[in-house]
Amino acid sequence: MARATLTISSKNYSSWSLRGWLLCRMAGLDFEEAPVDLDHPETRQELLLLSPSVLVPRLTHNDVTVWDTLAIAEYLAEIKPKAGLLPKDRAARAHCRAVSGEIHSGFYNLRSALPMNLKARHKAFKIFSGARPDVERIRTIWTECLETYGGPWLFGKAPTMADAMYAPVCTRFRTYAVALEPELETYCQTVFDWPLLQEWTEGALAEPDEIIELEVEF
Structure with a gap:
């Protein structure tokens, strides 16, 4: 069990649930999924991405309960140090933590304008002006990481917590037809080809279409 x-x-x-799930799988943690009531107000808040600090996802491990995706990432890095959630090099670890923290605490306009929806695919989508700086900042982060560490993942040859944090952004860019430079398209394709993301996506596609109606102003 x-x-x-x-x-x-x-x-x-x-x-946020995707990020927590990816991190647990990357760490090799033996865990069970516990879906919550999708009509609960806190769940709706989490789905709308108005706050990254509600209690979903929440990891219960032995006598420890930890919520907040970044806290889960750090906890898993402590108990599973060989899983590679953080780079071995100290400077790269600091960089990884910084960009992971940035996605965790920022990009509010992007999260509001481009909510995650794995079932949707727009041929064209006009991003409102407030979200465009967020898109540009993510382009910059990805470009700097790929140039510094050589790809195909943000910090080199294997995925880290940063890739788990940015995986939903890749799906958003695909859903809303956000144009990217070739090297960034290649990075996103690496994420899409990730067996863990493919497994999660299969589960998403199997959910009932009427599961929830998001009330987001674009």
């Missing part, structure tokens, strides 16, 4: 439980919400809409 699994010694851990990960509480998650919708696989189609919940970017």
Whole structure:
């Protein structure tokens, strides 16, 4: 029996649940999924991405309960140091933590304008002006990481917590037809080809279409 439980919400809409799930799988943690009531007000808040600090996802492991995706990442890095959630080099670890923290605490306009929806695919989508600086900042982060560490992942040859944090952004860019430079398209394709993301996406596509109606102003 699994010694851990990960509480998650919708696989189609919940970017924070995806991040927590990816991190647990990357760490090799034996865990069970515990879906929450999708009509609960806190769950709707999490789905709308108005706050990254509600109690979903939530990891319960032995006698430890930890919520907040970045806290889950750091906890897993402590108990599974060989999993490679953080780079071995000290400077790269600091860089990885910095860009992971940035996606965690920022990009509000992007998260509001381009909510995660794995079932949707727009041929064209006009991004409102307030979200464009967020898109440009993400382009800059990805370009700097890929140039510094050589790809194909943000910090080199294997995925780290940064890739788990930015994986939902890749899906958003695909959903809303955000144009990217070739090297960034290649990075996103690496994420899309990731067996873990493909497994999560299969679960998302299997969810009922009427699971929830997001009330987001674009």
